[in-house]
Amino acid sequence: MKQPLGVILAGGLATRMGGGDKGLLALGGQSLLARVIDRLEPQVAGLALNANGDAARFADLGLPVLPDTVAGYAGPLAGVLAGLDWAAGHGAESIVTAAADTPFFPEDLVPRLLLAGEGMAHPLVLAATREASKLYRHPTFGLWPVALRDDLRAALEGGLRKVVLWTDTHGGRVAEFPTHPFDPFFNVNTPEDLAEAERLAG
Known part of the structure; x- marks a missing residue:
């Protein structure tokens, strides 16, 4: 399988942070988005950003900005669809998504998603972690096939x-990631989360 695009x-509303772009919040001298880019870019064949509104606010990132193509705020799946449409235009077979507010996600995210999808006609895999034997899927971190x-x-x-x-309709699988020393899919939703992220980054 060809290396996916990222x-x-x-595209979220960031209501618990008072609105605006969570990804542009500073964490240890870098924006959350810059940290996410640094982690994802080496793992994929090319990178784009799904965001709505004025794309100029992200101009310094040098990435294509893909707005949702479904009317109304339709959640992360709308961002996935925008990414798949962009990838189709580049002849890609798949994309891997990551959330803009999750600065510590695994540096081996993509290879582990690809491994979990081996043998599937249209690999569809979500990242997951386990807590007290319960499996939690992380719907903004996944491998998605352009074919669907x-x-x-x-x-x-x-x-x-x-x-x-x-994903369940299409027999989606999971790739399970360890949570030691902390959950790598910890995301910044509130000012308290940002303070915790500062502690973890330090």
Whole structure:
């Protein structure tokens, strides 16, 4: 399988941080987005940012900015679809997504997602972690096949919003990641989370 393209999902509303772009918040002298780019870029064949509104605010990143193509705020699946449409235009077979507010995700995210998807006609894999024997899937971190983009578009237009309902329909798998010394999918939703991220970054 060809190396996937990467798409950073920054289309959220950031209501718990008072609105605005969470990805542009500073963490240890770098924006959250810059940290996510640094982690994802070496793992993929090319990178884009899914974000809505004025793309000029991200101009300094030098990345293509992909707005949602589904009307209304349709959640992370709309960002996945925008990424798949972009990837199709570049002849790619798949994308890997990462959230813009999750600065410590694994540096081996992509190889482990690809490994978990081996043998699937259309590899579809979500990252997951385990806590007290319960498995938690992380719907903004996944491997998504371009071949299913029209199916996803139809599902979104039909009102589907929950990621795992769609991935389960297509036999989606999980790639499980360790949570020691802390959960690598810890994300910044509140000012308290940002303070905790500063501690972890230090």
